[in-house]
Amino acid sequence: MTDREPELFRPLLVLRNALFRTRGRRARVARETSDVRRFRGVWAAGATAALGGVLAIAVDLGPGGLRSPAPLSRSHQSAGLACATCHAESEPSLACRSCHGSHGSTRSPHRRLAAEGKLACTSCHAAHGGASLAFLPDGRAVHRAAGQERELGEVEGFRPEQETTLPLIASSRCEACHSASAAGDPLARCVSGRGTPVLCFDEHRSVASTGPGGARVAGRLPERDAAAEAARELIASRGVVAASASSLRPFGWLGAAALAGTLALVFTRVRRRRGATAEPAKASALPAPARARLPVIDATTCLGCYACVDACPYDVLEVERYVARVVRPDDCCGLTLCEQRCPNGSLLVRERDAAIEPPLVDERLEVKGSSGLYLAGDLTGVPLIKNAINQGALAVRAIAESSSADRGDPELFDLIIVGAGPAGISAALEAKAKGLRFLVLEQGSVAESIKSFPRGKLVFDQPLDMPVVGALWLDECSKEELLGKWLRIVRREKLPIREGARVTSIERGSVFTLESVDASGGGVTERARRVLLAIGRRGSPRKLALEVPEAMSDRVHYALADARSFAGSRVLVVGLGDVAMESALALAGQPDTRVVLSYRGDGFRRGKARNIEEMRRAVAAGRIELIWNSELTRIGASRVVLKTPHGEQERECDALFVMIGTALSNDLLKRARS
């Protein structure tokens, strides 16, 4: 390579987590987003709010409230006036005289203006929204404005015989003509705060006690003056009493309207949501099929749309020449996921002649013939993670119901769960929620079957339309995400899981007695009223019938947890199933790792098509050395000896992976039932 090469290889762009979405396995279903839902019920809420507001107003409105700009003053209200009384004439000021009599101003300029018609009663007085100061016989003074009252406390020196009201005129009314700040303006003397307050209670001549219309006016002449004096003192001592015409009552009405509107909105939304979720209850766990089943495809109607291929978690089906075909009949688990997804009914799941073992459990997941013993998960014959989770939760619910009667001996567990895989963890969560006293015994580590999936493996959550029962989380994700979430849940809920405890026997008497051995070989006995077996069908990994020397004992692995830790080493993989192939490929992808794969057969026998294709590419590219028809004969320190048709070969080996399958080593279930 010449000097220009490094330039050509300088990166243009560094992307983080650049994942391309490959062809997905499920079609997205349209869901209503909040954008579309946002304004539902707002019309109804608005209309109800309007109605509520109008009602509140109708109930609470004072007289004259409909048309007047402000509520009528108290005195006018108590006089029983209607709108027509004053507004029948074009000029309301003329109506004032009919009750109050005509009393002109003491000031000649004002008298002149009144005579010319430019100054009327309403120029200064406001029948609506005006303010007044009322002196009660018991000595209290009250400030009234805009329909509201405010107590001002006791006033000394003035106790009228009847309630005496003095109208308060805001200085802003005067400022239509006068200016408070101009020097020499007579208004300056009237407005309090500058020297001696001389408020203009002296605008009108004192009048006789009753006017023509019978209105009570401010008492007799001396009382009116006394009232004015008291008012001046009050205002001087308390400050200017603001004649506020505003009130906050309309906001009260609006509040009532808002309440009505909110209730309507909530009601509409809740009713709609309840209507939406009123779906028929779906199956929460799939029963194990009674007979072996296989999909049967009508090639004349099959569209080749891949719906069944995508639905099957075990790659039983493939599309060849645009028609679906069963390519791996032995892997079929007998569920009808493919049949449900076929768009035109070309695929039906039919029973084969071969009979399989009848299901062990009844619909409550209790073993038939052994009361108190329950099964959940893969052991029941349905190998789906979601089903295992659901069964774990359902079984514990059934257990909680059945054992609710007897709670006695504190030494006894209500329930022991054997196995901490998906079913076991889900059962533990449900047991904690139900308040049972329980224990989980696990031979390896929590969720070891998931942990042993190769790095980055996608976990699917079929069947898609079956909801998850219970508190355990499941969604289509990578194995690491799933494991992380589950471990966090286990830690957060502090589930009592005992790892490394392999149950060796279960005996029944009045209660179950379980013997287990821990890692050091010590035996522990536990007793429980109920037992839930969630041990799966995986069993333990099969081992090679060879002696492993001390130096290699911790370098023989049965599962690949993290390929990165094997970068730069020489590894040998035994086996050619899916697990072996995926592990070999993951190891070969690490820099500087040399991978040799030894298989006793002479061709690809089993496994996913994609794994086989990638293996072929890797072998052709020289990244994996695949030795057919070979068996291990000896394991030494850092090397192994293989027997091949061409003779014996030695290979250097830093780590040995034995991936030849698993076997149920002891038939715990059979013995527990007997």
Place this chain on the structure above:
Amino acid sequence: MSWHSRAFEAPVLRGLDAQSRAELSAAGRLRKVEAGKVIYRDGEPGDAFFVVVSGSVSLCALRRGDERDTQVRLARRGDTFGEEATLPGGVRRATATAQEPTELAELPMAVYLRVAGRSGADGVAKRELRVLRRIATRDLLRTLAFARDLPEHDVELLLDAVEELAVPRSRPVFTCGDAADACFLVTDGIVQLQTVDGDRVHVRAYLARGDLFGDEEALSGERRPMTAVALGDCRCLRIPADVMRTLADRNPGLLARIRRLKVDRHELLERIVGVSDGASTQHVFKDLYRMQMARSLLVIDPESCVRCGHCSWSCADLHGVSRLVRRGDKVVTQLATKADSDGTPQSLFLPNSCQHCRNPACMIDCPTGAIGRDPEGDVFIREELCTGCGACAKACPWDNIQMAPRTAPGPGLSASIAVKCDLCREYEAPACVQACPTESIFRLEPARDFGEVRDLLGAPGARAALAPRAAARFRLLFTVTATAALAPLLMRLHALGLLAPGRGAGLAAGWLSGLGCLALAAHALPKRVVRPWIRRRERVSAARRAAGNAALAPELARSRLRALVAFHVVLGLATIAGVLAHSGLRLSATLAGALLSCFALSAALGGFGAFIYRWAPPRLARLERRGSLPEDLNAEREQLEDRLHRDVSGKDELVKRIVERVLLPYSRSPAGALLLIASGSGLAEEEHRLRMRIDAMLEGRGTARLTGLDELVRTVVELRALPARRALGAALRWWLPLHAALTLSLVVLLVLHVAAMVRW
């Protein structure tokens, strides 16, 4: 309805069973064409080929060196024509004119291959396609600088020796470390050369149609130094190394020419893409394939989008189910559309909405041919042919198709069908674009409108121009200032008694304000009642199309609500002035007072809304990494916390202590979100600031142990930004329903008030 059996007598359609015939009849079209009519023109794209059932069609093309069209072929009964356009990226090679009244069967190629393949009758078609591909490759080679001058004999050698490879999306052509024995020529699609380092991908080159790669190590025999990944479904020609060597021996200078081309190309790429010294997630080139494929990409400008969701709502209103979901990636690019673009990169959201690919994966995967394509390029789904199998939804690389209940259910039909955006085919322009109140959503063609993509892929076409928004801003500012100045004056006049509600100017102001309020309330009508004003499209007749506009560069669709919204705001301010003139600010416990208080609240909310619509979107845009809806934020919080826990495990002790002492309190501080909003900074700036803080704290110690800290800082900053996003989103959303409900009450109260007053 199945076609008559005469249609199936052509050799290419023989051997099909009844079901195949039914499927072809449903997916294809039987056309009767009168003499002299043009069926298609040279240069048009097409997905279907034609079989002549009866009559004859003349194919004319302009041969090189000639001046007029010559007849290439006459297709008679049983002949086929037009297959070459059905190859990806292919166009019609000739103009087809009917010589006499002709009956044609128009068949989509993808459906035909499928149907024929099932019956085993696709041998002829496959061979034909192979020949066509060879012709296309020869034409491609003639355009390439290094192969243009190769002698004919060598070109034939090359064409014979190559093997066609179809590489699906995201699969490697070769992997780093593989033995190299061939070089590759890209004939369709984009290949990305990259090296992977942990979870970072270093992109070394983008290769498009006509680029040669993998030659150097093939000729020298070394192992592949990089991985070549297909960014989308692509086709390559695999040239064995010995053929390449032979060509190089016989044509001295070939290798040097290839080398020079690569250097030139790399320089071009570097100039356009730029050498980034940090890791970028938003660069427009992170999904270059998408940019090349999209003929009409829906983008949202996050700095002006007010997250009201009206686009989605109007789509749902017109079509039953919203085909637009405001979730999606964010890209940063230089838009080449603004008339006065100054080259600043702009971030854009790409929501989940069909982008009408040049080579639609959904159309190819549809088993019944329900997905078809307009001559203009719009991809649409025919409901009557859809079986609800979901193959298209699974095939779409960007998750733009979804399954929704059928609008016209019936026996024997599937319950759900696939729906996707079809650019509102029956309407004039897309409803979402027309209904956006701030004109933030529009459809662009990345190859033409994104600056870098255009430079790289070299697409022609006039730029579309977007109107600048500056003028609107000044208008608004003016009105606000005018009202703010008027208000105290009017209130003073009222206090002085010069203005009274019952007479003269005050009364006139009252009437005007009343009308203004009604007009303000009526703003809800064009917003919520969308069907009347989104007009149906008149179908452009083929004759008009043929007459002039060969390159139908569609005008950029504009929003029709934006002007209304601007008018609404201005009218609102004017009405406030009018109300003040009418009644001052005197709130009393009467009907008039209730009306005024209702108006005041509504106007205050409206004012708040106008303010927040201007202020919040840019801040929110800086805090978001992806387009998301408010209901996604809870799940996002969980995801971020999970990510934090996952990234912390396995890190150095120092990093863990930093997390505990600095990062976790930072993400949990209650005022953090407020500070973030107030400072108006973006995520990158905040990360930088936090990193500076940590560095200052450490004072240079232990820098070697800090691997992985960057990711943790990122996650923690996003966690802090979440409540800020939630608050800004809520502020943007929640004032409008209140405003609407208050305005409704306002109208009712107004009617009552006027009725009470006028009764006199």
